[in-house]
Amino acid sequence: MKQSQLFVKTSRNAPADEEAKNAKLLIRAGFINKEMAGVYSYLPLGLMVLRNIENIVREEMNAIGGNEVSLSILHPKENWDKTGRWGTMDVLFKLQSQTKKMYALGPTHEEIIAPLAQKFISSYRDLPAYYYQIQTKFRDELRAKSGILRGREFLMKDFYSFHRNQEDLDSYYAVAQKAYARVFDRLGLKAVLTEASGGTFSKYSHEYQVLHPVGEDIIFHCDSCDFAQNKEIVEVASSDACPRCGKGKVASSNGAEVGNIFKLGTKYTEPFSVKYKDEEGKEHIAMMGCYGIGISRAMGLIAEIYSDDKGFLWPEQIAPFKVHLIELKNGLGSSLYERLQAKGNRVLYDDRDLKAGEKFNDADLIGIPYRAVVSEKTGDKIELKKRGEDRTELLTYNEFIQKLP
Amino acid sequence: MKQSQLFVKTSRNAPADEEAKNAKLLIRAGFINKEMAGVYSYLPLGLMVLRNIENIVREEMNAIGGNEVSLSILHPKENWDKTGRWGTMDVLFKLQSQTKKMYALGPTHEEIIAPLAQKFISSYRDLPAYYYQIQTKFRDELRAKSGILRGREFLMKDFYSFHRNQEDLDSYYAVAQKAYARVFDRLGLKAVLTEASGGTFSKYSHEYQVLHPVGEDIIFHCDSCDFAQNKEIVEVASSDACPRCGKGKVASSNGAEVGNIFKLGTKYTEPFSVKYKDEEGKEHIAMMGCYGIGISRAMGLIAEIYSDDKGFLWPEQIAPFKVHLIELKNGLGSSLYERLQAKGNRVLYDDRDLKAGEKFNDADLIGIPYRAVVSEKTGDKIELKKRGEDRTELLTYNEFIQKLP
Numbered sequence: 104m105k106q107s108q109l110f111v112k113t114s115r116n117a118p119a120d121e122e123a124k125n126a127k128l129l130i131r132a133g134f135i136n137k138e139m140a141g142v143y144s145y146l147p148l149g150l151m152v153l154r155n156i157e158n159i160v161r162e163e164m165n166a167i168g169g170n171e172v173s174l175s176i177l178h179p180k181e182n183w184d185k186t187g188r189w190g191t192m193d194v195l196f197k198l199q200s201q202t203k204k205m206y207a208l209g210p211t212h213e214e215i216i217a218p219l220a221q222k223f224i225s226s227y228r229d230l231p232a233y234y235y236q237i238q239t240k241f242r243d244e245l246r247a248k249s250g251i252l253r254g255r256e257f258l259m260k261d262f263y264s265f266h267r268n269q270e271d272l273d274s275y276y277a278v279a280q281k282a283y284a285r286v287f288d289r290l291g292l293k294a295v296l297t298e299a300s301g302g303t304f305s306k307y308s309h310e311y312q313v314l315h316p317v318g319e320d321i322i323f324h325c326d327s328c329d330f331a332q333n334k335e336i337v338e339v340a341s342s343d344a345c346p347r348c349g350k351g352k353v354a355s356s357n358g359a360e361v362g363n364i365f366k367l368g369t370k371y372t373e374p375f376s377v378k379y380k381d382e383e384g385k386e387h388i389a390m391m392g393c394y395g396i397g398i399s400r401a402m403g404l405i406a407e408i409y410s411d412d413k414g415f416l417w418p419e420q421i422a423p424f425k426v427h428l429i430e431l432k433n434g435l436g437s438s439l440y441e442r443l444q445a446k447g448n449r450v451l452y453d454d455r456d457l458k459a460g461e462k463f464n465d466a467d468l469i470g471i472p473y474r475a476v477v478s479e480k481t482g483d484k485i486e487l488k489k490r491g492e493d494r495t496e497l498l499t500y501n502e503f504i505q506k507l508p
Numbered sequence: 509m510k511q512s513q514l515f516v517k518t519s520r521n522a523p524a525d526e527e528a529k530n531a532k533l534l535i536r537a538g539f540i541n542k543e544m545a546g547v548y549s550y551l552p553l554g555l556m557v558l559r560n561i562e563n564i565v566r567e568e569m570n571a572i573g574g575n576e577v578s579l580s581i582l583h584p585k586e587n588w589d590k591t592g593r594w595g596t597m598d599v600l601f602k603l604q605s606q607t608k609k610m611y612a613l614g615p616t617h618e619e620i621i622a623p624l625a626q627k628f629i630s631s632y633r634d635l636p637a638y639y640y641q642i643q644t645k646f647r648d649e650l651r652a653k654s655g656i657l658r659g660r661e662f663l664m665k666d667f668y669s670f671h672r673n674q675e676d677l678d679s680y681y682a683v684a685q686k687a688y689a690r691v692f693d694r695l696g697l698k699a700v701l702t703e704a705s706g707g708t709f710s711k712y713s714h715e716y717q718v719l720h721p722v723g724e725d726i727i728f729h730c731d732s733c734d735f736a737q738n739k740e741i742v743e744v745a746s747s748d749a750c751p752r753c754g755k756g757k758v759a760s761s762n763g764a765e766v767g768n769i770f771k772l773g774t775k776y777t778e779p780f781s782v783k784y785k786d787e788e789g790k791e792h793i794a795m796m797g798c799y800g801i802g803i804s805r806a807m808g809l810i811a812e813i814y815s816d817d818k819g820f821l822w823p824e825q826i827a828p829f830k831v832h833l834i835e836l837k838n839g840l841g842s843s844l845y846e847r848l849q850a851k852g853n854r855v856l857y858d859d860r861d862l863k864a865g866e867k868f869n870d871a872d873l874i875g876i877p878y879r880a881v882v883s884e885k886t887g888d889k890i891e892l893k894k895r896g897e898d899r900t901e902l903l904t905y906n907e908f909i910q911k912l913p
Contacts, residue, residue, distance in 0.1 A: 108573060108575065110625075110634075110637040110638065110639060112628050136627070138579075138580045138582070138583070138620065139584045142580045142584075143580065144577060144580050144620065145577060145579075146577050147576060147577060168513060170513065170516075170552045172549060172550060172552060172555060174543075175661055176581075176644060176646075176661055177543070177646070177660060177661050179544045196605070197603070200660070201599075201650055204544070215543060215549065219541050219549065222541070223516055229515075233515065234515060239581060241581075243606050245606055255605070256580055
């Protein structure tokens with residue numbers, strides 16, 4: 104893409120009303136726009152990053168048998184009355200239609216997927232069943248100061264599994280954990296599997312916590328084994344011996360929850376009568392699990408972690424483009440741009456009539472992994488620099504192509 | 509995909525509370541689920557169809573320079589106050605946060621894109637600029653009886669262009685019309701360019717109307733030339749001579765609006781101060797155009813048009829899969845399934861343990877273009893039938909592959 108056709112500009116100053124680093128930098132770099140507290144629009148570069156994250160998550164969910172759906176955002180009040188959550192979930196956005204129907208804006212979709220699954224599940228042959236979606240969700244947060252880490256409107260992946268018994272749910276829960284490990288690995292996020300409250304049919308639920316000062320949770324974790332618990336359930340104190348391995352010491356850190364998984368058991372399948380008949384014709388209530396990943400929150404965390412004082416250092420698989428091609432004289436880059444694109448590279452081509460310094464500052468801010476400069480000085484060659492490194496190399500086209508992964 | 513892993517079933521009976529053919533058939537075939545009046549969830553096959561339509565639209569919008577964004581669904585009341593539409597748009601869903609902020613759920617995004625464009629447009633060099641999105645929108649309809657043709661929650665493509673003057677807006681408006689012609693052609697929809705009210709800076713706006721009994725508009729059109737006007741502005745009567753060509757006769761038909769384009773002029777750029785400086789440093793208000801396509805409505809229309817009493821006949825470019833492979837004995841289709849997929853074909857593989865008649869009925873209902881049957885009777889060969897044709901052919905694998913486009 105030509106940068107002159109991006110229709111978005113970087114800005115020198117951070118917005119005055121943002122506290123969070125992710126929002127400040129993403130707005131300055133022109134990736135997002137703040138509409139109001141906790142509500143952001145995604146501009147072309149930001150949407151590309153979000154889609155790259157989405158596609159990694161989608162691939163891994165498909166790989167464990169998930170079938171993608173798109174459930175409604177408007178939920179009928181009756182469904183939420185049935186589970187009792189209409190009155191108890193304080194972050195539920197509620198609205199009324201002209202026809203006096205009450206709706207909720209979906210913050211999560213157990214109240215929609217359980218009655219839907221009920222229509223398709225009648226026999227043990229229909230189980231297990233796995234549905235997921237990647238969708239905008241809504242939470243009426245009292246405070247929204249963490250940029251895209253905690254928005255009133257945000258993008259989630261929510262996956263729901265249905266099983267004939269606890270054993271099958273347990274074994275799939277382990278499969279989902281492996282998929283989650285692959286997702287966070289591919290996203291470049293070190294997510295710690297953390298025990299937390301909220302287990303209905305198991306002692307704990309599990310959260311995926313990225314240990315980082317920006318996180319709003321407090322996580323107690325062992326410095327030697329994989330013990331990690333959310334403060335809300337913990338029975339140890341900092342510098343205690345680890346209750347799991349006995350060898351390590353417990354420390355506490357801030358954590359940002361980027362995913363969570365729950366064994367829901369029959370909590371939602373019972374009110375919505377998700378039943379199946381077994382081989383003998385006997386009726387049972389199906390068991391359910393749910394598995395969430397905050398897509399826009401993951402983007403916010405990657406933005407917090409993969410950045411320096413100049414801007415972003417997007418991991419290649421997340422970056423909006425692979426190569427940022429900068430010409431220092433009008434038209435000098437156009438044939439290289441076409442050659443690189445013809446080879447299937449995602450290239451942002453800075454064809455704007457600006458000073459070199461401005462272009463380099465923008466490139467550092469936007470944070471595309473490979474910067475390629477062509478100028479009168481480089482002649483037939485290309486100056487390559489990786490974002491985050493100081494070293495530049497002057498390369499022929501063939502040498503340049505070989506350096507790109 | 510294996511049909512046993514679809515986690516969705518067809519059903520024999522149409523839902524009692526649906527009047528519209530598109531909804532009846534889409535629900536029976538397991539493409540969508542009705543959550544309440546005017547609100548539907550998209551199940552795996554339905555989501556595939558929706559994505560195929562989306563991608564055709566996306567390609568054509570990118571081809572005319574559009575840059576994809578994703579604007580917020582929650583809109584601040586202040587923006588709608590500024591244009592006066594908070595009080596005048598009766599289908600605007602409104603809600604209040606815990607913090608007593610009033611929001612609208614976006615039915616269209618002029619109130620968001622204009623202030624956003626204002627941030628990035630300051631010079632004539634920044635124009636023209638083109639932004640679009642494909643996004644779920646909301647309208648608080650009083651009546652919602654047309655299935656996915658008129659929902660309270662629906663998928664739209666909305667494109668916004670900004671220009672330095674009327675001349676540039678006019679010439680881009682013609683470019684957009686050509687892109688729209690390509691979109692509807694690729695979707696298999698005959699959409700008639702129809703003059704309608706709502707022109708702010710031009711006499712008329714334009715609607716793309718598919719003439720079909722299911723449509724809720726009345727269109728007067730000439731049987732000889734391209735004259736077509738919405739009833740709301742028309743000054744002729746049925747069987748009058750055509751006011752444009754004088755030769756043809758005017759007739760009226762029901763029409764379903766699948767797209768619309770507007771020259772908005774400065775209607776939204778003025779209240780949000782979208783200004784630019786020209787070559788002499790003189791300030792002007794930018795001109796704006798907007799261009800909508802109803803993505804889920806297009807799906808509903810295709811469903812209405814491309815169907816018979818047995819089910820759907822999806823055009824190939826829209827169909828969820830290209831080949832429906834049906835085995836009449838367990839496991840008989842598995843190696844063919846793998847060979848076809850390896851060749852890049854999108855295949856739905858009916859590996860379920862059901863009677864032949866049930867499988868064939870499901871195949872007709874789901875409406876995938878090519879049906880391939882393998883059974884003990886076909887031996888090493890494959891029985892090919894196109895949906896909508898009666899003729900079957902018994903082919904070798906190589907013959908079969910050659911028949912697939």
